[in-house]
Amino acid sequence: MKSRFLVCLDPGHVSDYSQGTRGKRISEAELAWRYATQLHRLLEQRDFPVEMTKRSRNEKVSNQHRAEIANKVGANIFLRLHADARPEPGFAVYYPTRSGRTKEGVIGPPSEVRSLSRRAAFPFHDAMNSVLKGVFPDFGLFGDEKTLVGSQQGALTGSIFARVPVLLIEMGSLSNDRDEDFLLSKKGQQAMLAALVAGVVAAQQTLTDEQANKKPPQNS
Numbered sequence: 773m774k775s776r777f778l779v780c781l782d783p784g785h786v787s788d789y790s791q792g793t794r795g796k797r798i799s800e801a802e803l804a805w806r807y808a809t810q811l812h813r814l815l816e817q818r819d820f821p822v823e824m825t826k827r828s829r830n831e832k833v834s835n836q837h838r839a840e841i842a843n844k845v846g847a848n849i850f851l852r853l854h855a856d857a858r859p860e861p862g863f864a865v866y867y868p869t870r871s872g873r874t875k876e877g878v879i880g881p882p883s884e885v886r887s888l889s890r891r892a893a894f895p896f897h898d899a900m901n902s903v904l905k906g907v908f909p910d911f912g913l914f915g916d917e918k919t920l921v922g923s924q925q926g927a928l929t930g931s932i933f934a935r936v937p938v939l940l941i942e943m944g945s946l947s948n949d950r951d952e953d954f955l956l957s958k959k960g961q962q963a964m965l966a967a968l969v970a971g972v973v974a975a976q977q978t979l980t981d982e983q984a985n986k987k988p989p990q991n992s
């Protein structure tokens with residue numbers, strides 16, 4: 773039987789913390805919602821169960837609550853879809869490398885979550901890159917601490933509260949006109965969605981192997 777690999781999709785923004793960025797043609801929240809709903813459908817076609825952190829495009833959900841939803845549904849991976857505001861083009865993947873601390877003093881994620889996130893991050897990023905090579909640039913794979921909030925807290929808020937493996941994907945930069953045009957084009961959407969599906973498949977492979985290795989030997 774195919775093992776169940778539950779994906780919790782988190783369309784970035786609007787949150788307590790930020791409205792998100794804007795391009796010339798679309799807001800980050802709108803872009804993330806469009807991609808998340810399409811990715812939801814594509815993953816279900818491949819028999820991945822999917823849960824979402826938002827029920828409608830304009831629903832405001834705090835980053836803490838988004839992580840709590842992923843924890844509650846027992847996601848095998850918590851994928852946060854965003855777009856950046858930087859001059860450089862390309863997609864990027866972020867994962868928690870260390871424990872962070874919120875203003876309120878909450879500490880996380882625990883080391884097992886960091887280790888599983890790291891295990892997922894590399895194959896996820898590689899798989900995206902193999903689909904997008906020559907089509908859309910790779911900005912890189914980074915720890916949460918390379919983000920603004922992560923540099924202040926040690927990890928992103930959505931990572932601090934996560935008790936399941938978590939990755940944040942900046943699908944491109946909305947401050948870069950070519951990235952925005954790519955992400956809104958039919959060809960770009962197909963390529964980016966295919967890259968995200970490939971990332972999920974690669975993460976499933978790695979994390980399922982990881983869990984299988986931990987299982988005690990079974991009799992008979």
Ligand SMILES: [Zn+2]
Binds near residue numbers: 784785792793800855
């Ligand atoms: Zn964002």
